[in-house]
Amino acid sequence: MVPVITIDGPSGTGKGTIAGLLAERLGWHCLDSGALYRVLGVAAQRRGIDLAAAAPLAELAAALPVEFTADGRVRLDGEDVSDAIRTEAAGAAASQVAVHGPVREALLEWQRRAARAPGLVADGRDMGTVVFPEARLKIFLDASPETRARRRHKQLKEKGLDANLATLVEDIRARDERDRNRSVAPLRAAEGAFVLDTSSLSISQALDCVMKATRSALPDLAWRDDG
Template identity: 45%
Template sequence: MVPAISVAIDGPAGAGKSTVARELARRLGFLYIDTGAMYRAITLKALRRRLNLADEESLKALANQSRIELTTDPDRLTRVFLDGEDVTQAIREPEVTRHVSMVASLPGVREIMVDRQRELARSKNVVMDGRDVGTVVLPDAQVKVFLTASPEARARRRQRDLLARGYHVPLDSLVEEIMERDRQDSCRSIAPLKPAPDAWVIDSSDLSAEQVVEMIAARVLGRAS
């Protein structure tokens, strides 16, 4: 039996990980696993229930009781289902974005999510993106990428995404939010944001998503041949 191939793509918020990972998976015919979407789904559910997001036991219980499914629609886009409800758009709302880092930093929640993510990657070729995939979730991934970009470049991308969905947020506010998110993700005690020692660091500030996909695909196919 040929071992499954895993591609781990990590990096800070707004670096383009999801866009790159989704297209890379489509091109290679791999399963795309958006780990951030899983944490966003739990955050959305906690916000809806007005739970204290710092209460680890409550959030751990919530994660344990929640059913999160990632599927691919006919257009090869990933759909996220939470307890049977399609929350693909809801988990991208600004309120969820502001609080997901807090939820993702809770050790009890991470333990449950990491087990589920590893199970998904055990028997399939996958492209998985997040903030600790190469360091914690899939430390044996054959290809590891740390995708980054300047805070300003990431804020501009985020602003375009928000405008497309009808949200008008000043650029300076987004830069500040992204830098604070970086601080939280990098300083958390459990699985802090950092490149794996053997990760390929790509600065996408001046690169298109297509260029980044081409670069990673070439490396994956080289490893797979």
Template identity: 50%
Template sequence: MGIVIPVDGPAGSGKSTMAKGIADHFGWDYLETGALYRAVGLRVLDRRGDLGDPALAARCARELRFECRKTPDGWRNFLDGRDVTQALREERVSDAASRVSAFPPVRQALLAFQRSYQDRAGAVVDGRDIGTVVFPEARLKFFLDADIEVRILRRFRELREKGIPFDADALAEDIRARDRRDRERVAAPLLPASDAVRVDTSRRSIDQVLALMLDRIRQEYGEVIEAP
């Protein structure tokens, strides 16, 4: 088993930004598991299926051909060889992902793919249950969080910068509803692992959080990694 760094947290906590930063710094692989669930949600939407149908969602998950790949334009997500990075950020897809991810058969179908990253020399995997379910044996785990209002404002800024239209009130309520679903679902609820390093990103800059996490990784794995 190679080095796997789980990074968990709710929407807008900065987990994907930090996970990519760590992967880039050490030259490791990266997987955004939220994109996996969004890809399942996108598949259901494309088929005009019922987001409340666990059998359909599980079938879409089992048939998924997904890849997170580093390109000259940064980390991009591919579904069936097609770049779907932008499509996966649409609010309708994010909402669909939150719904289908609550189904245990969907989570089970995607588990083996996620765990395959332990065979890489080094990997950073972000999501909501990576440290508790996917890689509970990982030596070092992170759980990022931030005040809900801070996370909502970050999401506003992200969509505005990408030119994606949104309704501010609806988006804020969607994030709150997603938080409730993620924390209250029976299958793999959003919770920090008991041994996770918890980081509040509310009032820290990206550089400050990344530096903190890189230092902690060096402390834990200094004997086997060589930082650039």
């Protein structure tokens, strides 16, 4: 079986960055499952599909015309939507479409097919609990809503975009509530997961902790930086 490491957690914890860096160190593939839901949300809105309508959303998800290119770009219907899916609106849409069981089922096999040799680091919200329950290592990153809002506020400002910190905190709390309490695949740490709060950690510090946990759990792995 292809070895899999899962990294779950809410947005703003650094899991996407950590997953990418860990995959790079291992020479493995990396799955950003959240991008799938963001693309689906954007595609649904462009087609005028109600984000509360499970059946048409699942139908769209089953034939989603999305492509993840080798250079890290995301294309929808041939259009580069890499920036469009990283907006606050796209994140909110992703959270809304993700509550539907038929939608998650439609995307399940798509995600599982991402597990290719030599290995996969999968980033998301239910990677360790639902998509890859047999993963060799399950990691769950968390951070306070206030910390995550400050990080997002900084990102938006650096892009020259207006952002209100208080509004971001409210939005993050609302999304957490929706993600943690949905009836299908709620956001939670998988049983036996390595849980890390990144509120007071830099990306470098968090990566060090994750790499130590990985080395401890999977001592047989080869690392690109082992020299």
